[in-house]
Amino acid sequence: MRRRRFLTGAAGAAAAAAAGVTAGCGNLHSSDPDVLTFMFRGSTEERDVFSRAVAVFEERTGYEVQIISTSADQYATKLQTAILGNSVPDVFYLEPPRTMAYVTNGVLADLTPYVEATDLPVDDIWTAGLDLYRFDGEQIGKGPLYAMPKDLGPFSxxxxxxxxxxxxxxxxxxxxxxxxxxxxxxxxxxxxxxxxxxxxxxxxxxxxxxxxxxxxxxxxxxxxxxxxxxxxxxxxxxxxxxxxxxxxxxxxxxxxxxxxxxxxxxxxxxxxxxxxxxxxxxxxxxxxxxxxxxxxxxxxxxxxxxxxxxxxIGSLGIGVSAKSLRPDRAAELAMFLACDPEAQAIIVGEGQTIPNTRSHAAEWVKDTSIEPRNKQEYLDIVEDYGHFVPNAxxxxxxxxxxxxxxxxxxxxxxxxxxxxxxxxxxxxxxxxxxxxxxxxxxxxxxxx
Missing domain, CATH: 3.40.190.10 (Periplasmic binding protein-like II)
Structure with a gap:
């Protein structure tokens, strides 16, 4: 267990305590290479929005995705329990302060080769969001990319x-x-x-x-x-x-x-x-x-x-399990949710986040028909005066x-x-x- 001491704090303690009684919770890791599991947290409304985006992905690729959603207050414990139980979902949300630990302990797959091979507009994603999930073994912001930013949340x-x-x-x-x-x-x-x-x-x-x-x-x-x-x-x-x-x-x-x-x-x-x-x-x-x-x-x-x-500036990452049977497909789903124009239109259109790509955001701020009218303030935070909380x-x-x-x-x-x-x-x-x-x-x- 020495290698797993990175699971510290309240969430880690709860996960460790629950590790011996998770038989009834099911395996969050797919044993079928033709099925991806995607675990995230959020409200009923967010589940509906992301279910619609995932449905587009399934139709476009022919892949099957099993969605696992939890409430925000249960998510961290459930994920940490899955890590301890070696049943990490193929694709899952992670908070930036866990990136270093998840990379060091072999939880996250390196997405760099998949990003380099994709036709999706990953380069259009906010640079600050991508850098938050880069880690070179010593410092956040440099090195390989281990998650896609699900969003950037400028706290305006x-x-x-x-x-x-x-x-x-x-x-x-x-x-x-x-x-x-x-x-x-x-x-x-x-x-x-x-x-x-x-x-x-x-x-x-x-x-x-x-x-x-x-x-x-x-x-x-x-x-x-x-x-x-x-x-x-x-x-x-x-x-x-x-x-x-x-x-x-x-x-x-x-x-x-x-x-x-x-x-x-x-x-x-x-x-x-x-x-x-x-x-x-x-x-x-x-x-x-x-x-x-x-x-x-x-x-x-x-x-x-x-x-x-x-x-x-807040964020959630979309990571891929290092033990996924189909990391290529899992990475494709993570990138799709992060920057595919059709997926972003669904997610942003329902008010879940600001656009995750710069070109989409430039058009989004021009719409003054719905509140807030000064949407430019969100972009000013991302591009100018916003900071990531340093626990990341x-x-x-x-x-x-x-x-x-x-x-x-x-x-x-x-x-x-x-x-x-x-x-x-x-x-x-x-x-x-x-x-x-x-x-x-x-x-x-x-x-x-």
Whole structure:
């Protein structure tokens, strides 16, 4: 089991615990060379969309594909159990932070020869998306390609145009980010009692710390890791200032819903009800957001001391099992879903993602008939000011998880920001160092 210690963290532990009781779960790896298994996660709507795309692939190629879908909260455990049980699906989703471990431990097939031989427009896929799944044995972003990007998810910022108009607040510039002072002023103007019952029923914003802290930290000149990805760098003035700003939005300025106000209805639910001014508008939310009773559009995230907006780019990869009986067909399916024009028309048309290819995206942004009208903001993030969360650059992502473990007292202003960062940095560093050591061990074990 020494080689499999890369399955660390909650998902890995759950998979290891379940490894002895998976007989009733079925074999996710196809034993029939004429049948591919494709496992992914998502909603019922996403299953329907990808089933339609896969049907096109089957009709075009004559191959049979068995679809295995799970809910998002079950997927990681099911996949890790399949890895431990040597029953990995032919084609499957993977998160970028697992790429190094899956390559090192022989889970993923090298797609490079199939990419070089295909007629599909792989070269038109966003370069940043492809590089996220390249690994040369030492560094992400270089070397062979081990997965196709299923998508790129620019985590954009948006605003409720209807609420801005109702409250008489000037809307944000679609091209120039507000600085933090300007952003606070807009949030204060948007916060108030709209129905006159004496209770606040509109707020400037609502911050999801796990998703949005990256924007505030990066735009303020802070970061999580040193350039060589070996040192945790959260104990800096820039990082502390960003976290303090987030805390103060609620605890000092009251422009986000309070702890009590989020107990019955969180910020996301209040945004859906039209009560929040600024809120993230990620591509995967568009199908739902377009049904809401207010108009919305996109704008840059507010910028800290750098004056430059920043946000994170998410992604999922489509990998091929190194033990697939037909890796050529499996690779063809992965590439088809990632960049075939007909498949992309189905996937993008249903609001699951932005186009995965540059040429399709250039046409997509011109359509202002449906929200958001400022779709160019998504492309600006991908091409200009977006960053990948750096846990994708390390052997395991648990070091970043440790940051959020005990952060709640800080967010409620019951613990000091600087003290928390100083105490948490060495804990995160230990996780990072352990990951590097495990990487070395696994490399040596797999080289034998």
């Amino acid at each position: 910022f948006g605003y409720n145009k209807t609420l801005f108009e109702e409250m008489g607040v000037e809307p944000p510039d679609p091209d120039v980010p507000l600085d933090w002072d300007e952003f606070l002023e807009r949030c204060q103007a948007l916060t108030g009692d709209r129905d006159g019952d004496g209770a606040t029923d509109a707020w400037g914003t609502s911050v999801n710390i796990g998703a949005e802290i990256h924007s505030y930290v990066w735009s303020n000149g802070g970061d999580w890791l040193s350039e060589d990805a070996r040192t945790i760098t959260i104990d800096t003035p820039e990082f502390a200032e960003a976290l303090q700003y987030i805390v103060d939005l609620r605890e000092v300025h009251g422009v986000t819903p309070s702890i009590n106000e989020t107990e019955g209805m969180d910020g996301y639910q209040r945004w859906l009800r039209g009560q929040i001014g600024f809120f993230p508008v990620a591509p995967w939310d568009l199908t739902l957001y377009r049904t809401l009773d207010f108009e919305f559009d996109l704008c840059p995230y507010p910028a800290g001391r750098t004056g430059v907006s920043a946000t994170n 650059l390390t052997y395991t992502p648990e070091w970043m998880d440790a940051f959020f473990t005990n952060i709640q007292p800080v967010l409620e202003a019951r613990a000091d920001v600087g003290e928390y960062l100083a105490a948490t940095q060495p804990v995160m560093q230990d996780f990072l160092d352990s990951a590097r050591e495990q990487f070395r061990i696994d490399q040596e074990a797999n080289a034998r």
